[in-house]
Amino acid sequence: KQEVTQIPAALSVPEGENLVLNCSFTDSAIYNLQWFRQDPGKGLTSLLLIQSSQREQTSGRLNASLDKSSGRSTLYIAASQPGDSATYLCAPYNYGQNFVFGPGTRLSVLP
């Protein structure tokens, strides 16, 4: 069964810093991996989807990389802003199985 961990569990940084959020998963036979953002009391918003054949995916200040063989994905956030404060979850997907979510990294960007 797929198991997902995320490091760090929480992160507090001053505005403007570049950030790295890590996601590890045990079953590398994934179909794709999705990164989500969740604001307090809200649903999950999809940020990036990386297919298993891709190495990385970019959207604005966000860049997600995928190393399927080692079971790792990394979310880079460039020039962080207070509006980036949220919980970030990764979700590797194995085809034909249910989605599995990491516990999340709670990010706080201080002005």
Next chain:
Amino acid sequence: DVKVTQSSRYLVKRTGEKVFLECVQDMDHENMFWYRQDPGLGLRLIYFSYDVKMKEKGDIPEGYSVSREKKERFSLILESASTNQTSMYLCASSWTGNQYFGPGTRLTVT
């Protein structure tokens, strides 16, 4: 853009009441899911459906049932609400491994 809507953002119910949570998606997705999210426990799958009138139990189905009469609508039913069902409920739909979530329903059972 895919849109997943949930019938209520906040709901307060009494113990023993029958509760209906509705979810509607507008992208003709076959797959729909109900999760609950609790502090320290993360997202847990309650039920899912891969087609109309089809349903499968997830990891924590006890105390819940679902209904999917139309492709776009997936309903979660709490037959007799209990205080331990106080939680955030999230609905999602998916296509080719890409999940889309609704805004969530915060349910409080008193």
